[in-house]
Amino acid sequence: xxxPASDEVxxxxxxxxxxxxxxxxxxxxxxxxxxEVLYERYSGVVFSFALRIVADRxxxxxxxxxxxxxxxxxxxxxxxxxxxxxxxxxxxxHNLSIDEIRRRRRRPQKADSEEPEQVLASVPDTxxxxxxxxxxxxxxxxxxxxxxxxALPPAQREAIEMAYFRGMTQREIAEALDxxxxxxxxxxxLGLQKLKDGLGSDGAELA
Amino acid sequence: xxxxxxxxxxxxxxxxxxxxxxxxxxxASIPNDIGHVHDLVAGYVLDALEASETAAVDAHVRACPSxxxxxxxxxxxxxxxxFIVPMQKPPIDSKVALFARVAHTQRAATASxxxxxxxxxxxxPTLPRSTGVALAAASSDGSSTATAGExxxxxxxxGWLVSVLSVPLLIALVATGxxxxxxxxxxxxxNSQLTELQSELANFGSGTTSYPLSPGFDAPQxxxxxxxxxxxxxxxxxxxxxxxxxxxxxxxxxxxxxxxxPAAEFTVGQDGKGQARFELxxxxxxxxxxxxxxxxxxxxxxxSQSDTLVRDSSGALGSTxxxxxxxx
Numbered sequence: 001x002x003x004p005a006s007d008e009v010x011x012x013x014x015x016x017x018x019x020x021x022x023x024x025x026x027x028x029x030x031x032x033x034x035x036e037v038l039y040e041r042y043s044g045v046v047f048s049f050a051l052r053i054v055a056d057r058x059x060x061x062x063x064x065x066x067x068x069x070x071x072x073x074x075x076x077x078x079x080x081x082x083x084x085x086x087x088x089x090x091x092x093x094h095n096l097s098i099d100e101i102r103r104r105r106r107r108p109q110k111a112d113s114e115e116p117e118q119v120l121a122s123v124p125d126t127x128x129x130x131x132x133x134x135x136x137x138x139x140x141x142x143x144x145x146x147x148x149x150x151a152l153p154p155a156q157r158e159a160i161e162m163a164y165f166r167g168m169t170q171r172e173i174a175e176a177l178d179x180x181x182x183x184x185x186x187x188x189x190l191g192l193q194k195l196k197d198g199l200g201s202d203g204a205e206l207a
Numbered sequence: 208x209x210x211x212x213x214x215x216x217x218x219x220x221x222x223x224x225x226x227x228x229x230x231x232x233x234x235a236s237i238p239n240d241i242g243h244v245h246d247l248v249a250g251y252v253l254d255a256l257e258a259s260e261t262a263a264v265d266a267h268v269r270a271c272p273s274x275x276x277x278x279x280x281x282x283x284x285x286x287x288x289x290f291i292v293p294m295q296k297p298p299i300d301s302k303v304a305l306f307a308r309v310a311h312t313q314r315a316a317t318a319s320x321x322x323x324x325x326x327x328x329x330x331x332p333t334l335p336r337s338t339g340v341a342l343a344a345a346s347s348d349g350s351s352t353a354t355a356g357e358x359x360x361x362x363x364x365x366g367w368l369v370s371v372l373s374v375p376l377l378i379a380l381v382a383t384g385x386x387x388x389x390x391x392x393x394x395x396x397x398n399s400q401l402t403e404l405q406s407e408l409a410n411f412g413s414g415t416t417s418y419p420l421s422p423g424f425d426a427p428q429x430x431x432x433x434x435x436x437x438x439x440x441x442x443x444x445x446x447x448x449x450x451x452x453x454x455x456x457x458x459x460x461x462x463x464x465x466x467x468x469p470a471a472e473f474t475v476g477q478d479g480k481g482q483a484r485f486e487l488x489x490x491x492x493x494x495x496x497x498x499x500x501x502x503x504x505x506x507x508x509x510x511s512q513s514d515t516l517v518r519d520s521s522g523a524l525g526s527t528x529x530x531x532x533x534x535x
Contacts, residue, residue: 032309036484039302047297049289064297065305072309087286094289098254138294145291163255164288170255189249196284 020085021078028075035072042086043068045138046093053097053165054104063100067093098167105167148198156191159184243267244274252281299434299482300415303443306484307415307436418491420446420499423514426453431499431516439490445482446499446516448475456502457481457515462495463488467510472502495519 015023015037026034046067051060071078071089078088149157162168162176170188174181244267250256251264268275420431431446444459459471473483487494496519500512 030313032306032313035309036306039305043297043302044294045289047301048292048295051295052289052292061297061301064301065308068305069308073312083286090286090289094254135294138290141287141290142293145287149288149291160253160288163250163253164285168255169257170250171257173255185246185250188253188255189246192249192252192281192284196280199284199287 019080021080024071024075024078024085027072028078035068038071038085039068042089045086046089049090050093050097053094053167054100059100060097063093063096066096070096094164101167144199148195151198152191152194156187156194159187160191160195163188243271245277248274248277248281251278252285299432299443299445300417302484303415303434303436303441306443307438307441310441310486311438418518420444420497420516420518423499423517425513426450426515429453429499429515433491433497433518435491439492440487441485442487442491443482443484444471444473444499446475446480448479448481448515450479451477453479453501453515458500458502458509459483459485460498460500460509461487462497462519465495467498469509470497 015026015033018026018034018037020038020041023034023038027038043064047060047064050063050067051057054060054063067089070092071085078085082088149160152160158177159173162173163170168176170184171181173179174184177184244251244264247256247260247264251261256264264274264278268278415437416435418433418435420429420433422429426448428449429446430449431444433442433444435442446457454475454477457473457475458469459473460467461470462468470487471483471485473481475481496517498514499516500509500514503509503512
């Protein structure tokens with residue numbers, strides 16, 4: 001997947017049309033404008049994803065910066081043959097976010113801390129910051145995934161969401177739901193299999 | 208496959224591969240002994256396994272193509288999950304901070320490749336050669352002198368011995384004193400550089416500052432802001448002229464000692480919005496005013512263009528950030 005870039009910041013056409021793999025390669029060699037084009041393309045997705053997990057805007061902004069900074073620093077190791085840039089970037093974001101909430105979980109919780117869903121419900125969808133074509137593409141993708149996820153049995157969906165968006169292990173989920181560990185493992189396995197079936201070729205296209 | 212997983216999950220694999228690669232057979236041997244790890248794959252890609260289970264999957268898939276395929280499939284599916292989240296546009300401050308950090312890192316990397324003589328003061332000071340010889344001589348119990356190997360007789364000719372010993376002691380004293388002064392100068396210089404670095408780092412960590420822009424007479428509906436990074440020079444401007452007829456090329460001008468100097472050029476789109484990244488020659492607060500203007504077709508007319516947005520040092524506009532107001 002290579003999404004066209006916005007030219008709002010006046011980057012040259014060759015950069016705007018360049019593939020993600022080309023851009024991260026150029027960025028790794030010191031071209032800050034290439035990194036900027038990638039930022040314009042994906043900062044919205046990365047920020048939203050981090051915000052969904054950590055439920056804290058300032059923290060999500062820090063994770064956004066850190067994810068792009070690490071991508072820039074490690075960009076020389078990126079190879080398009082191993083997957084898309086955005087899945088790689090989002091995996092960095094996920095690891096940073098999960099590490100953060102696990103670290104936070106070990107500390108005392110504030111009484112007024114909000115659940116991620118509450119934070120997201122309180123803010124409107126402002127768009128990703130990408131251009132109109134990208135917005136449409138992202139919107140369609142979100143609809144597809146939402147439908148596939150909504151089609152799962154609630155218990156399976158819950159197990160997947162608790163693990164992926166809250167950073168809980170299977171054992172922690174079992175304890176939280178007061179269910180046997182084996183039940184959680186089964187729900188997760190079946191849920192992911194159904195999700196794969198529901199997404200069909202969309203998943204393969206992205207990855 | 209292990210390469211792909213390493214590529215897509217850099218943080219996690221740094222952890223799990225270390226476990227798998229330690230030769231701890233209590234982890235690595237289990238899955239191969241008991242069969243495939245298909246049941247663990249979902250938990251693995253969702254990062255929901257215990258550390259021992261994660262290590263077991265890592266070890267197993269290296270030698271099992273079937274489980275490797277299962278893992279790749281599951282990772283593809285999970286990679287879609289982030290896109291379910293409603294989109295939020297990050298604040299412009301994040302972008303400014305990121306690129307200020309990138310620029311700072313690049314500058315630091317460039318500095319580290321400069322010729323070494325520029326950083327001699329950062330080296331550990333070394334004793335002058337003469338000091339070593341002199342101290343070696345002086346540290347002896349008197350059985351040797353500055354002239355190595357020359358025998359002396361103890362107890363006789365005391366005056367001669369004192370005078371012989373006093374020479375290397377004097378040399379050592381002078382050399383040590385000289386070295387001490389040199390050391391003091393070098394430490395002082397190093398402290399100064401460390402203070403400067405700490406100051407720079409502190410500034411870097413203190414965040415960004417936003418400055419709102421005021422609409423010009425010809426564009427009363429225009430809005431905008433300038434965000435300056437913690438280094439005071441790198442910044443980002445964001446404008447919304449709130450007019451569909453105002454699309455085109457625009458310029459950022461800074462007033463440097465009474466003279467307007469172009470600092471950045473950017474495009475305002477059909478939606479009336481535009482933004483630009485820039486790096487100033489001087490700290491932002493040193494400029495008397497900044498002006499956003501439509502780019503003149505005739506460059507000679509640039510300075511006579513009217514302002515779309517402006518910010519001056521009159522103090523009429525306060526900063527929205529934590530920094531000082533614009534201007535002196």
